[in-house]
Amino acid sequence: MFLGGVGRIMSVLGFLGPNGTHSEEAAIYMNTLLGNNWVLKPYRSIYEAIAAADEGEADCCFVPVENSIEGSVRITLDTLAHDVDLKINMELVWAVHNQLLVKDSREKITKLISHPQALAQCRKYIKMNYSAAELVEVSSTAHAAEVVAAGMKNAAAIASKRSADIYNLTVLDKDIQDNCDNVTRFILLSKTTSSINKTDPEKTMLICQMDGSKAGSLCDVLAEFAKYNINMTHIESRPTRMQLGRYMFFFEVEVPLDGRERLIKAIAAVKKKCFWLKDMGLFPVIKAENKKWR
Amino acid sequence: MFLGGVGRIMSVLGFLGPNGTHSEEAAIYMNTLLGNNWVLKPYRSIYEAIAAADEGEADCCFVPVENSIEGSVRITLDTLAHDVDLKINMELVWAVHNQLLVKDSREKITKLISHPQALAQCRKYIKMNYSAAELVEVSSTAHAAEVVAAGMKNAAAIASKRSADIYNLTVLDKDIQDNCDNVTRFILLSKTTSSINKTDPEKTMLICQMDGSKAGSLCDVLAEFAKYNINMTHIESRPTRMQLGRYMFFFEVEVPLDGRERLIKAIAAVKKKCFWLKDMGLFPVIKAENKKWR
Structure with a gap:
């Protein structure tokens, strides 16, 4: 605890x-x-x-x-x-674990309703089994289950097992996501x-924007992490929402096992090469153990 | 032509x-x-x-x-x-240019219906003007206009000017996206x-996957572009869809004005550092001139 x-x-x-x-x-x-x-x-x-x-x-x-x-x-x-x-x-x-939920399992399914992320996670399954179905996007997987429970005709929801319990739906097919991972x-x-911070932090997230008009500016920043031997687990670019071709970056990096000093130095060095940098803090990573996963 | x-x-x-x-x-x-x-x-x-x-x-x-x-x-x-x-x-x-389209401008709006991308582009406008409205996601902006035209009550579509013309809707508010760009x-x-290839190509897109388990592998690849002085306009990471923490990268880079030789060398060097690389070809960039834009 x-x-x-x-x-x-x-x-x-x-x-x-x-x-x-x-x-x-x-x-x-x-x-x-x-x-x-x-x-x-x-x-x-x-x-x-x-x-x-x-x-x-x-x-x-x-x-x-x-x-x-x-x-x-x-x-x-x-x-x-x-x-x-x-x-x-x-x-x-x-x-x-995505499940295909229906109210009446005898009905033909012509509509699949879910959150866009869940529909995207099950692209292959949908193409294989319901390629002609209309895809209906709603704000959450639970809302999709609610809509099916409310009586939408010929519709199946892609949602959690918990949704099936809450809305009293039948699980027609389980674990329908594109892969088991x-x-x-x-x-x-x-x-x-x-x-x-009293616990053992494993990672940090940094959000920053460099001078994107300069060639090699991302390379310069990554070189700082490399210099201090900091391992990056994820990089993501997002538009600044101000101008096409201008991006901010999200770096997730590991806290070195032999202490935080190198990480602190690397962050300081990266900050010098950015317009701005937001440090999201150090945090531990917990892997849920109640489900099958790798 | x-x-x-x-x-x-x-x-x-x-x-x-x-x-x-x-x-x-x-x-x-x-x-x-x-x-x-x-x-x-x-x-x-x-x-x-x-x-x-x-x-x-x-x-x-x-x-x-x-x-x-x-x-x-x-x-x-x-x-x-x-x-x-x-x-x-x-x-x-x-x-x-996103427009707010309605069938009857006297009706109170309690639902905003559009494609998720268009809803996301207008986040600030929605928060300022319709913070209590229910957001309804559909498969396209045109389909949103169609639904409103079909008589959905108290609903406004976020869609194109052309949709207003096709579905005979009233433009209640125009250019409602979060910024003008x-x-x-x-x-x-x-x-x-x-x-x-007979025309003047300006860019290329490369899709590749490196050995993500090696620290600094992205840095190594970017260093090759830098070595050959190739300017990168966009980098995007996407999951390989096989395992958490494994990514493929999309690089968009400029074709050097002084010839393609450096680019060809850079691509060959990058390819050597990747598990696989897909070259999407050289292409020209055309800026549409019928609209206001930067």
Whole structure:
């Protein structure tokens, strides 16, 4: 229970609702793991969950940042870069299991309804089995289950097992994602990092913008990480939203096992080569153990 | 009409339908620019438009690859990397103007309906003006206009001017995207590059995967571009869809003004440092001149 201290201070944890989403499944798991100190509060969107933690309406929030099939969750990255001042307290690696849910298993399926990310995670399955079906995108996997439960004709939802339980739907097909390694990384965000730094942090995230008009500016920055022998686990570019061809970068790097000194030096060196740099703090990585995953 | 030769050979151009999408607007512009040699054929999804060009059902296709606000179009990148063998023949830079369209301007708006990319491009406007509205995601901006025209109550579509004309809707508010520099890059794809290489190519796209388990492998590749003084205009990472933490990269680089020799050497050097590399061909960049843009 190494985050128990934080759990006791924090009381409201925001997540992407409604109840039944993969986010809720993962948030329940994390809350149990850390001693059930939080009251879970669903928000209508990832943006609103993050903003609530930033504005103090929630003590922290728990949002997806990357899926192994569909890639980074852009609204999370963009909100962290542009709109709020939060730190990452931990990462949870969560195996996602998508199910095909129906109300009446005798009905022919002509519509598949889900969140765009879940539809994208199941592209191959859909092409193989329901290539003629209309794809209906909604705001969450749980909402898709809700719509099917409400009686939409000839429709199947792609959603979590928990959604099937909540909305009393039949699982027609399970684990329909494109491969068995469908994993989502969630991050826990709050205003501070203080309590967490007592545990063993494994990673940090840096958000920055270089002078993109200069050839080789990204290469120069990566060379600093290489110079200090810092291993990068992920790089993502996102538009600055101001001008075509101008990007900001998200670097996730490992904390060296032999101490943080090299990392601190590398960050300082990188910062000198950037217009601006946002340090998201050091955090531990926890791998959920209740599911099959690699 | 420097692509006229290609236009005469090619007869069917696939794009993301239905009629009225931003893609159709841009495809009509390009077709006019190049001598109206193509019959435009709408496809239900970007994937299907690209697959049609790959399988010979269409002679070429015209799909979005990046938006200046929302970023890369992932389905385009993933399909190019995994599923087809096509070359980029040209790029068109297109200013996107999102409009708020309604059937009856006296009705209160409680629902905003559009493609997820368009909703994302207008995040700030929505937050300022319709923060309580329900966001409804559909498969295209044109389909959103169609739904509103069909009589959905209290709903407004975010779509193109052309959609307003086609579906006889009222423009309640125009240019509602988050900033004035909302630009989409489209690419024209076909099986060959031969005819196009006679024109002046400005860029190329390379797709590759390095040994991500080796620290500094991305840095090594970027160093090759730097060594040959090749300017990179965009880098994008995408999951390989096989395992969390394994990525492929999309590099867009400029063709040197003083000849292609350095570029060819750089590509050969980069290829040696990759598991695999896919060269998407050299292509010219055309900036659409019928719209305000930077």
